[in-house]
Amino acid sequence: MTKKTRRNIYRTARLTAFYIFVSGVTIAMLLPLYFIVSLSFLSTREAYRYPLPLLPALNVEYKLTHGERGYLLSVYDPIDKEYQTVLDTGDLEKMSVYMKSQLGAPMSVPEIEQQIARLEHEAPVFFTRRKSLLYNYETFFKVAGTGQAVPALIRSLEICAMTIAISLTIGGMAGYAFARYTFRGRDALKFSVLFVRMFPGVAIAMPMVIILVNMGFYDAPIGLSLVYSVGSIALTIWITASIFMGIPVSLEEAAQVFGATKIQAFLRVTLPLSLPGLAACAMYAFLGAWNETVAAIILTQFNPTFSVVVYQTVLGAVGQVNLAAAGGMVMALPAVIFTFFIRRYIHQMWGGVTV
């Protein structure tokens, strides 16, 4: 074995170990997430089994016999490996609804009647139906009302965009001032900005909302982004200030030496370098605005945000944790997509600064 191949083997082994480690960390992080996602695809019956199925079943295997009240329906349980009774009724309409809502594998009344006809020659009768995996999501959108959910989604994205715009401009300006200038009262001002986040928001949410209603912002998206910006501006100031501080002033000065104006120097040098920090701020602002419900419920009526629609749909989902999970996923998806795009700016490859 040459020295080179040995080094190669050593390198490969190290790399493998590294990736095994990274995968381990990833699995530990995402394990809880896996279960809530999987829960959103389970039927109500599956969602309350113990142990909980690791994967949603694709089919439901039915067994039908004569029962005390009419027909006795059983389904196969893949974990206990046996058929378990679920319903005894003569009301086929009810059986059809049950198959849809509790088991997620619907059959129409005529289809059930067909199976019952078979029951005259052989008992029990076995049959299999494909489970509708997206049943919870369908129910969610049916209850929320597609006509309401989609505009609410767009409205929420609008609110998030406005919140990001307000926080980044107002907060970023102040952050730059705190990082680059010396002036009287700087530390005190910077600290008092932070006080906005120190003061428990729950105690002042309502009075704040009343102020906005009195200013005519009731049921208007801009009103909500004004509320949400209060917290994220403070955050933005501190994050951008620390990021701007980390960027050497000399870089900007160098640019000015080469004939750039102060503003050009800022736009061409400092701003791109601070992009990861700004992206992190945007992420905070987005998530804060996206997930908020308390103020949104009070401040909207005909123009609810998406979080309010989800809240109203799953509020009473006791005994339907799978449906609540589906609602949570619908809520989380746009935020995850946003995260997917923003990550490129948080983690930019260092290209070397050219002036």
Next chain:
Amino acid sequence: MTKKQWKKLGEQAVPYLLILPVVVYYAAFWLRPVLISVIGSFTDAAGHLTLQNFAMVIHDEAFIPALRNTAVIVLFSVTLEFFVALFLALLINRKFVGASFFLFLAMIPMALPSAAAGAMWITGLTAHGWINSLLHYLGFLAKGKSIYWLAGSETSLLALLIVVDAWQVIPSVMIILLAGLQNIPEEMQEAGYVFGGNYLTVLRKITLPLLKPTIQTAVILRLISAIQIWLIVVILLGFSRLPVLVERIVYYHKEVRGLDISYQMAMGYTIIVAVIVSLVSLAYLQVSGAFKKERGEVA
């Protein structure tokens, strides 16, 4: 005044002009409710000026437990979250193939709305939940047996809360640290290696000192929100079971708001929390040298 003097004055005004929008914004939307609640905290039910509200809060039998629980949670969760977040940020900053995707996966927990996170932990921690199911499949738990995660002692509940909270919060600390790390020119670290430093020395002597302002920001922001933890506590345990400070505000503000003393208690707790958070933050910034360093650097 000469043109030069005007120009100097203009330059001096620049930082104030940059800050002006923030001041106006807060004055318009935030200041009034805060002043109202500050006044409320010094007023009794009849409208007279008093300090009695604070006495009532301090004599509240849940106050000392709330203070203690909050302190424990803050101490352990901020420490835990900071080190794990720093570790993850350093890992991602190594820019291995797939680092960017790993970052995306690591950020997902913070994107989860609290209602979904609540449902996730409730269905996980209940006796017939997915955590026990998983242990069952892996063979750690015999059939018919369960671990009662949420029925333990106060200490184990606190530990559980810290872990559950950390799961969701670590990404948000991580991205600030990562953003800071991105700004450190690689040449500086390379220089460290050239002079014979190993990874840990470079980290300690070069990377971390350069990261200091970002670390201070990440820790102070985390500290402030950690002291105000309440939602996950209430989602998992309900009100009053394991009191924490802000949970008490919400409790008096929403849950038992009909009591004659509810408003006074809520406002009393609010101001006490605000004071505690400010003092802790000030102490942290002082100890970590944030003020000193800024002055030094500027001078």
Next chain:
Amino acid sequence: MKKYTSLLMLAAIMMGILAACAPKTVTVTVEVPVERTIEVPVERTVEVPVEQTVEVPVESKTLVFSSRLFSPPREQEFFINEVIKPFEEEHGVTVNFQILDDDTLLERAKIQQETGHVTTDIICAHNGKMPDWIDAGYVEDLSSYVNSWSDRHFSPAFQADTNRGDKQYFLPVGADVYLLLANNKALPYLPEGVDLDHITWEQYAQWAVNIAEGEGEGKVCITGIPMKSWIYMFGGSALSYGAGFPDANSSEAMQAWKIWETIGKANGFVPTVLNIDSCVDPMMREEAWLTVFHNARAGQVYASNETQFTLAPAPSGPAGIGSIAGVSGYAIMKGAPNHDLAVQFLEYLTRPDIQVKISKGTGGFIPPVQEALDYLGNEPIDEVISKAILVLDNGVVSGVPAYKYQDWGAVKQCFDDVFEDTILPGKDVTQDRLDQAQQCVDDLLK
């Protein structure tokens, strides 16, 4: 570098546009009716301009209805499709139905009333909150309409909450009592000779003890999270012994506490009882096997697998079957923008046949209209409703006198504390402890 800058610029421009658009969208929503009234005559020639302009806004009328009831998604779906839709089609209007919890409902009403910006027409609140609504003056007196409807008489059981003096503010809907729900796995432990339809509290306790001994852990569900339903669960047992409600320390109440003490001493409660805020999930997961709770929720669990669960009236005591009864009620907001339409809608909703339809479609609430009982049939869902009516009619039933207290949640906690510090740890219930609990309740009187 250029790429990033341009991207950022692009983003900034986009945000700017969005921000600029935002106020516009607001004004647009306001302008819509105006634009429509202008457009219609133009498009449809000049013949009937006057009628058209009048009719169009009437047709697009939207009734806003915020409710605490029917919150489970399946109930929402039913209520919207089977109850609201026929009304919308008949009257050519839209009903904007929203689910909100009681506190948010009240809070939003407060803001609407205080700012004079009333947009909600109808609300549906729980009877525990009705006094708050009436006290605050947010709802209208509906007596004159109620008196003009001759085809329906509301159950008198809830008048204390829905009426104030001779004025009726709320129209009751979806009443509830407590029923016994058992997982069939618990049936083998039923003490010998017990008839489930006539079970007593002593037998219930013995049953719970048998299960705990046989299974090695308790299976009785109550809500151990503070300020949920324990006060009602205990209250039902106390009423069965002739105690009042809320009554913690009378000798009758003591007898009821002894039942729970027996269960506690045998570790008869599910080990996770302190984390339970509703018995629906633990019963469905089969963590718990036995409980006495809210009939609509019991009906919901029962419906999830009728072959797995058994439903019975609540256990009885010397005084009969005791149960707390609750109800929700519709009311019209003061200053409602569509007042007349709201009255029409409430007339429709409280018709006896519609009340029964609602009860059947939503898992077994009791229709609180006397005439409604004629519309019940023999289907399995009627079993749930009829057992509930049995308890409501023949039992010792009490409402929730929340209005007498500063805060009802705090009263609940007085009882929650006894459970947590005495019953659950299996200690003896002492008169001292109960007197202390009663003191806690009495201190909260207004």
